[in-house]
Amino acid sequence: MNSPISKIGLDGRDFYVKRDDLIDPYLAGNKYRKLYTLLNTPSNRLKTIISYGGTQSNAMLAIAAMCQKKSWEFIYYTKPISKAIQNENSGNFFHSKRLGMLHVEIEHEYYRDFIASLRLNLDEETFIIDQGGAVEEARCGLEVLAHEIRESGLHVNSLATPSGTGTTALFLALCLPEYNIYTTPCVGDVEYLRSQMRALCELPTNLIILEPKRKYHFAKPHVELLHVWQKLLTTKIEFDLIYAPSMWMALLEQTKEDILYIHSGGVSGNESMLERYKQKGLI
Numbered sequence: 001m002n003s004p005i006s007k008i009g010l011d012g013r014d015f016y017v018k019r020d021d022l023i024d025p026y027l028a029g030n031k032y033r034k035l036y037t038l039l040n041t042p043s044n045r046l047k048t049i050i051s052y053g054g055t056q057s058n059a060m061l062a063i064a065a066m067c068q069k070k071s072w073e074f075i076y077y078t079k080p081i082s083k084a085i086q087n088e089n090s091g092n093f094f095h096s097k098r099l100g101m102l103h104v105e106i107e108h109e110y111y112r113d114f115i116a117s118l119r120l121n122l123d124e125e126t127f128i129i130d131q132g133g134a135v136e137e138a139r140c141g142l143e144v145l146a147h148e149i150r151e152s153g154l155h156v157n158s159l160a161t162p163s164g165t166g167t168t169a170l171f172l173a174l175c176l177p178e179y180n181i182y183t184t185p186c187v188g189d190v191e192y193l194r195s196q197m198r199a200l201c202e203l204p205t206n207l208i209i210l211e212p213k214r215k216y217h218f219a220k221p222h223v224e225l226l227h228v229w230q231k232l233l234t235t236k237i238e239f240d241l242i243y244a245p246s247m248w249m250a251l252l253e254q255t256k257e258d259i260l261y262i263h264s265g266g267v268s269g270n271e272s273m274l275e276r277y278k279q280k281g282l283i
């Protein structure tokens with residue numbers, strides 16, 4: 001079933017929102033799209049999924065939800081984590097473990113080599129998903145999203161989606177050459193984003209990277225981003241606190257035309273992120 005499209009007003013402008021956040025509480029947004037190929041793989045074809053990365057990652061939670069549905073074992077490697085995260089009873093890490101994720105900590109000094117060695121002893125029933133799901137297999141699910149956007153008949157020429165690895169924005173731009181695809185880097189700067197994307201393929205000309213006016217550290221509390229997020233709440237749609245505020249800030253400041261924003265989910269992480277804003281006295 002196609003995810004619906006909502007219309008919202010913001011700063012006196014109309015925007016459209018593709019509600020990929022509504023697909024599933026945990027397995028939603030662009031993570032659902034990126035895992036599409038695996039989701040459509042017969043359960044008996046695989047036994048184990050391996051991934052690695054951050055402990056608040058939306059990708060981690062989506063993979064955990066997928067593995068529970070498919071009855072696959074899920075092993076997730078991270079650097080050593082704090083007591084605070086271990087003891088949390090909300091947020092992505094907590095929910096992923098509840099969904100059956102096996103979490104393994106790797107000491108800082110061995111982490112890089114360990115991750116590089118994962119592929120060496122792979123059997124046919126094990127699949128590795130690189131950090132954030134930045135893999136060629138992600139393309140197939142984004143083709144499905146592209147098809148839904150075309151089919152909607154909505155009269156807009158521009159789409160927007162914030163970037164971590166840039167996989168979503170890049171594949172969308174390739175699948176929808178007749179649209180402008182706006183994105184903005186949430187991890188690192190524009191050059192870093194470009195290099196991440198180039199590792200997947202050449203950048204198409206309809207992909208437009210908007211440069212943030214100021215630098216924000218990834219997944220750290222920033223009062224300006226909180227204010228944008230709070231403004232977004234007035235639309236009655238909840239967005240994620242990590243990626244969405246930067247993208248909306250850039251769209252409001254640097255564009256004028258009608259835009260369809262792809263809601264990439266991630267709201268499950270808001271609970272623990274809001275807690276951090278509270279601890280910093282920003283709320």
Ligand SMILES: *Cc1c(COP(=O)(O)O)cnc(C)c1O
Pocket residue numbers: 029030031058059132162163164165166167168169240243244264265266
């Ligand atoms: C993962 C994620 C992104 C980044 O997606 P990439 O394909 O890595 O660029 C953006 N927004 C949300 C809400 C996410 O969870």
